[in-house]
Amino acid sequence: MQVMPINYYIFLSVALFTIGIVGVLTRRNAIIIFMCIELMLNAVNVLLVAFSKMHHLNAFAADQLTTVGTEAQLFVFFIMVVAAAEVTVGLAIIVMLYRNIHSVDINFLNRLKH
């Protein structure tokens, strides 16, 4: 079976992650920033599953009953759960902000400070 090299996955994941970081640093809409953070977390999920498969295949050659590599796939579920909890709190905070200033632009807050 031809296996896709791990590098491709790393490139994909780092590209997604970088898009997320650039989005967080440049965009000014709180919801878009939030989406970019989710993109970063999902880039990590892709990478973890890819590494998990890689370690599993490496160990599989030596031992057909190996469980190596399963823990990263479990980790992905934890990330999903935590991300969901973060969404709950984060969207609540953004809604609270919207009620007060009728905008989700984070520049607005900086203007208030001075």
Added chain:
Amino acid sequence: MNSILVSVLWGILLMYAGFLTKNKRSISVLAVVGAVAVLSANALEYMGLSFFDIDTKGMLFYNPYSYIFLVVIHASLLLYFLLSGTEVEETAATPSDHYALIFFVASGISIIAGFKSLLMLFLGIEIISIPLYVLAGSDKSNLKSNEAALKYFLMGAFSTGLMLMGIAFLYGDSGTFYLEGINMGATEMSPLKAIGGVLILASMAFKVSAAPFHFWTPDVYDGSPTVFTSFMATIVKSAAFFAFIKLFEGAFGKIQGQWQVLLAVITALTLIVGNITAVFQQSVKRMLSYSSIAQAGFMVMGIFAMNLMAKQGLVLYFAAYSVASIAIFAVLAKLKDHSVDAFNGFAKAHPLVAAVVLICLLSLAGVPLTAGFFAKYYMLVAVLKNGTMYWLPVLAIVCAAVSVYYYFRVIQAMYFKETEAGSVAEIQFSSSFKVIMVVCALLIIGLGIHPDWLMDLL
């Protein structure tokens, strides 16, 4: 592991207590009882009595060092409840929610104290962070509080993303989430491990507000309700530092030489930025936010040195810093105005409370005979024992000298300035508040004369 169970159960209990009683006072009493319960549950486990036994596959492991750290944290939590309970009651119609969130944070701290796997580190940090986003924004109609919550949330989630990427790279390199597994093997750094390490370092620096990732701290600490700033700046920060040192000792202990330079730069930047900016602040609350960055600089020195003395000294530092800051923040929360001038004539109106604040400020500045002196002393000696970068302790001492200036400005206002029209005289301090303040002062002086009381336990 007792303390995880007890704090989670108490958090749930407090959530429902809001339905059962509308009496805010009794909810505060319940929270204090909870803090005592968590403290004693942890002490019982330290003495060998565990309530339950779960096979965590070695992902959680507690040694005496973690237990003593937890004792310090829970004792600070108790002091915090006793001193700031009335302020927590005032923040909302249902203070039980806020107390419940604080207990959930405490359970996260208990996980942090014993993690042996990156999974537990991630879960612990998130269990600490998510309730804090809510607490930061608990003053819902106040725009500054909204801003603090949003900023804290976006920055916190962003740094979590960095940490997860770091964890993924470390996993790719070593094929395991266990700290021992990552630490094992060649002393040479592979590219994956280097990237992972730097990403995790950046995210931990975010969490402990070390420069150059400190920029969110002043806004968040300043904007949050003062009573929750107190919690974030002391107990939570100590927990983040504990995670930091445990992670770097466990996962990167063998390659210390390769990341030490990076940490030395972070330390120097944190010390300089924190101390210099604090000098120019007019608001005491904002000054304390920058001072917490400056104190973080000293604590990062302990992580830089990473020897036995640094590890022990860090727990002493947590105790000294938390007790002193909790006491000052408790007084600050009672004052409606947070500028330095608000403290004018404070000593004349409230001599006892002013004396305690004086001791706390001296401890933060690191004056001998206070716990803060020995805390700083241990950090400096730990770096000297490390044998490299002798310029770092020198810089730290210079920065500590600078810090004396801004702490003494408050002392000067309290003792040597006259108040206008009795603004501070109107504040009432209950007798129980004064008793707890005196206990704080005694703790600081006690640890300042006999640091071995704490150090011998470690």
